[in-house]
Each structure stands twice: as C-alpha cells, then as structure tokens.
C-alpha cells in the first residue's frame with residue numbers, strides 16, 4: 195500500500211480500521227491523541243504513518259500501541275512508530291514474553307512455503323515474504339502488560355480480554371464506550387488462505403493451540419460488543435454472539 199493511498203473504514207466516531215498487507219490495524223482517537231491497535235507487517239510501517247496522516251494526526255500523536263499478539267503481521271510497524279513517538283507498547287500479560295522473544299510461537303517457514311501449492315497460496319506466500327522483508331527476527335523490548343479488567347490508560351480506554359489459543363497470550367481489546375471488539379486473530383472474517391468471507395477461525399496451521407482457540411471462541415459469545423474489528427478480513431456490525439455462532443458452524447476452510 196503506497197503512502198497517501200490508505201483506505202480507512204470508520205466503524206465508530208473515534209475508530210477507523212485500516213488494511214495493510216492482508217492484515218488490519220485500527221486507529222482510535224481522542225482529541226489529537228491516538229491509540230493504535232496492532233501495527234501491520236514491518237513493511238506496512240509507512241502505511242501506518244500514512245493512515246494517521248489521513249486522519250489529520252502524526253506518528254508523534256500516538257500514545258500507545260496495543261498489540262493483540264506478537265506475530266510479525268501485527269507488531270511489524272511498532273519499532274517505526276515508537277521511534278517517531280516514544281509511545282508505550284502494551285499487550286496481554288502472558289504475551290509480553292512472546293513480544294520480547296523469550297519464546298516463539300509462530301508458524302514455521304516450511305509450513306508457510308508449503309501453502310504455495312495453490313495459486314491463492316502462492317500469491318499469499320509472495321506477499322508475506324515481501325511484507326516481512328529482512329525483519330523475520332524482529333523482537334520488541336520494554337513491552338508492558340495490560341491491566342487486568344481495567345482500562346488501559348490511553349485513548350479509547352480499551353480493556354484487555356484474554357483470548358489464548360492463536361498464541362498463548364493472545365489478547366483482544368474491548369472498547370466499552372462504542373461496543374467495539376478488536377479481536378486480533380481470535381476471530382477473523384477473511385484471509386487469503388480462507389475460501390469464504392465471514393466470521394471464522396484462521397486456518398489451523400496458524401494456531402499455537404487449536405483446542406484453546408475453540409474454547410476462547412465460545413467464551414467470546416459473552417463479550418458485550420456489536421462491532422467486530424478482526425485482525426484479518428472486514429469489520430462487521432452484528433452482536434458478537436451471532437458472529438461467534440457463525441464461526442463455530444463454519445468448518446469448510448479446514
């Protein structure tokens with residue numbers, strides 16, 4: 195995505211969703227100040243800055259980046275944004291060590307390359323390798339743990355929701371004032387490796403623990419949200435319980 199051509203989708207007065215290389219991030223504003231939820235692949239970093247500029251903000255207005263999890267398609271833009279803003283980086287308490295790469299829960303390069311046996315998979319592999327660039331071993335430092343059951347002190351007042359499975363510390367974020375759930379990869383609505391759009395789980399190859407992915411999905415039924423902003427696929431406005439039920443019924447991408 196070239197600078198200046200970012201597409202933003204407004205899902206609430208103060209929430210915009212942006213799609214980079216097959217992945218979303220969100221810009222939550224409060225006055226001039228910004229919270230980012232996720233930050234794209236490493237080579238999406240310029241597009242992250244462009245999305246802020248499209249909303250009349252600068253990278254230096256970013257107060258915090260909230261990470262749903264420490265995969266490269268979600269944390270890749272963090273070092274650039276942090277260098278321009280000095281912002282905090284916050285994720286779930288159990289995901290901090292992953293962001294610091296004290297452990298690694300990531301699909302292997304071999305399993306990524308194996309997806310190239312279909313045309314859609316080959317396209318996705320090429321896009322992924324380009325978007326990661328030379329940053330495969332990126333690690334973050336100084337990442338903070340989100341508070342338990344109280345809001346993160348940053349624009350949007352988002353509350354962390356434990357959603358383990360995709361990674362063991364995967365964390366969604368709920369914005370109570372607007373009923374938006376940022377679900378990361380716990381519940382998505384599309385992905386280049388999925389045959390259909392709509393609420394669903396990511397293909398199993400990406401899951402650290404598939405049983406926990408399912409348990410987490412069921413638990414999400416009880417989260418009071420009616421706008422879903424997923425890590426992959428389009429945002430959707432519907433009661434979260436209905437979207438979860440749709441995802442549980444759908445098995446055709448496996």
Ligand SMILES: [Zn+2]
Nearest residue numbers: 265267379425
């Ligand atoms: Zn992802």
